[in-house]
Amino acid sequence: MPWYIYLALRQIFPRGRLVSPFFLLSVLGVTLGVMILIIVQSVMGGFGQTYRELIVDTNGHLRVETGGVDYRYRETVERLREDPAIRAAAPFAQGVVMLQHRQQPAFPYIRGIEPWSEGKVIPLDDFMIRGSLDDLHDDSILLSSVLARQLRADVGATVDVYTPLMLDQLKEDEVLLPRELRVAGIYETGWNQFDSTTMVATLRLMQDLYAMEGGAHGIAVRVNPGVDEFQVAQRLNEELGPPYRAVTWTQMYEDFLWVLQLEKSVMFFLLLFIVLVAAFAIAISMLLTVLRKTREIGLIGAMGGGARNLAASYCFQGFFIGVCGSIAGTGLALLALRYRDEIVSAFATVTGSRDVLIQFYQFAHLPAHYNPRDFVIIIAAALLLSTAAGFLPAFRAARLKPAEALRHE
Numbered sequence: 001m002p003w004y005i006y007l008a009l010r011q012i013f014p015r016g017r018l019v020s021p022f023f024l025l026s027v028l029g030v031t032l033g034v035m036i037l038i039i040v041q042s043v044m045g046g047f048g049q050t051y052r053e054l055i056v057d058t059n060g061h062l063r064v065e066t067g068g069v070d071y072r073y074r075e076t077v078e079r080l081r082e083d084p085a086i087r088a089a090a091p092f093a094q095g096v097v098m099l100q101h102r103q104q105p106a107f108p109y110i111r112g113i114e115p116w117s118e119g120k121v122i123p124l125d126d127f128m129i130r131g132s133l134d135d136l137h138d139d140s141i142l143l144s145s146v147l148a149r150q151l152r153a154d155v156g157a158t159v160d161v162y163t164p165l166m167l168d169q170l171k172e173d174e175v176l177l178p179r180e181l182r183v184a185g186i187y188e189t190g191w192n193q194f195d196s197t198t199m200v201a202t203l204r205l206m207q208d209l210y211a212m213e214g215g216a217h218g219i220a221v222r223v224n225p226g227v228d229e230f231q232v233a234q235r236l237n238e239e240l241g242p243p244y245r246a247v248t249w250t251q252m253y254e255d256f257l258w259v260l261q262l263e264k265s266v267m268f269f270l271l272l273f274i275v276l277v278a279a280f281a282i283a284i285s286m287l288l289t290v291l292r293k294t295r296e297i298g299l300i301g302a303m304g305g306g307a308r309n310l311a312a313s314y315c316f317q318g319f320f321i322g323v324c325g326s327i328a329g330t331g332l333a334l335l336a337l338r339y340r341d342e343i344v345s346a347f348a349t350v351t352g353s354r355d356v357l358i359q360f361y362q363f364a365h366l367p368a369h370y371n372p373r374d375f376v377i378i379i380a381a382a383l384l385l386s387t388a389a390g391f392l393p394a395f396r397a398a399r400l401k402p403a404e405a406l407r408h409e
Helices: 003-012 021-059 073-081 145-151 164-171 203-209 229-240 254-292 294-302 307-338 340-351 354-361 372-389 391-399 402-406
Strands: 062-070 086-096 098-101 104-106 109-113 128-131 140-144 158-162 179-187 198-202 216-223 245-248
Touching: 021 254, 021 307, 021 372, 062 073, 062 229, 073 086, 073 216, 086 203, 098 145, 104 145, 109 203, 140 145, 140 158, 145 179, 198 203, 216 229, 229 245, 254 307, 254 372, 254 391, 307 340, 307 372, 372 391
Parallel strands: 109 198, 140 179
Antiparallel strands: 062 216, 062 245, 086 109, 086 216, 098 104, 098 158, 128 179, 140 198, 158 179
């Protein structure tokens, strides 16, 4: 073992004591920083992963659209279903309507689907909490749980539907009569953005409400497992040609996904300051050690100890503290994430905020996604900052002249 590493270990583990107090406090600072960083990044990654899965489950992997009403969509659907890379394809139409029930208005998007083909692309059956997708007909609709609460409507209730076409008729002094539709079921995807703004109807009903004369706005597509949807979209754009355009789910929600990644990056940057503060504490502790042991450092120099080796001794201490703190922080973070639901449940019970968390975040449990890249970046940052913390005391120790250091009082 090189003498400078032995010297570093002797300062960390002095005789007569198991470890030095400064070592414990320094490791504790790095541990807390690494633990919090891993927990926050894993939870943020869990939210991002959950949102990505919900986007795919509510939209499919990609859409094929013309930018308007497509009256030849059936031919395109059959062509897509014959593609070996595509698992299922289902036409849809969408627009905005006004709903009214017991004098309670709402202005959701309406999505017209074919119930017999939509389930292969979007698993609506899995989202139903009351009623059934089989009960959806041309005189009924499916409401999300958020819209149902807003309208105070349940399965079997009758709601009035107003469309822009009816408003155009009103301008021509025609009688404005709403379309009365029965609520056939209530669904909940768990994604508040979708649940609060979308209702589901049959494609034929949507065509009737918007006078689309047998047209559709697009085709939702789900690819087979293991198939790259980006390559499929690129190939479809080349094969179908204008006016058709294939858009992947990441392109549809590009801004939303960018915001999610930005939030995760900002949280990492802010919480990294915890490790930075711990690094400053390490630097101060080792600098005080250099000042306290000036005579010993001078004696080592007089015995032939090189300045670089002496500096390496203090840098190794910072690196060793970073290693211990990273291991302890990673272990505590994984333990906390393992019992995250119990921790959140206990906190929510004490503060009485469990219902609020479910209402606004739409998650019954706290999601987590372990990304090896996040672990590598966090541990590398902790090791780099801890090692860098030893540079200042190392520079101070390396510049001490043996003769002056031996005369130090």
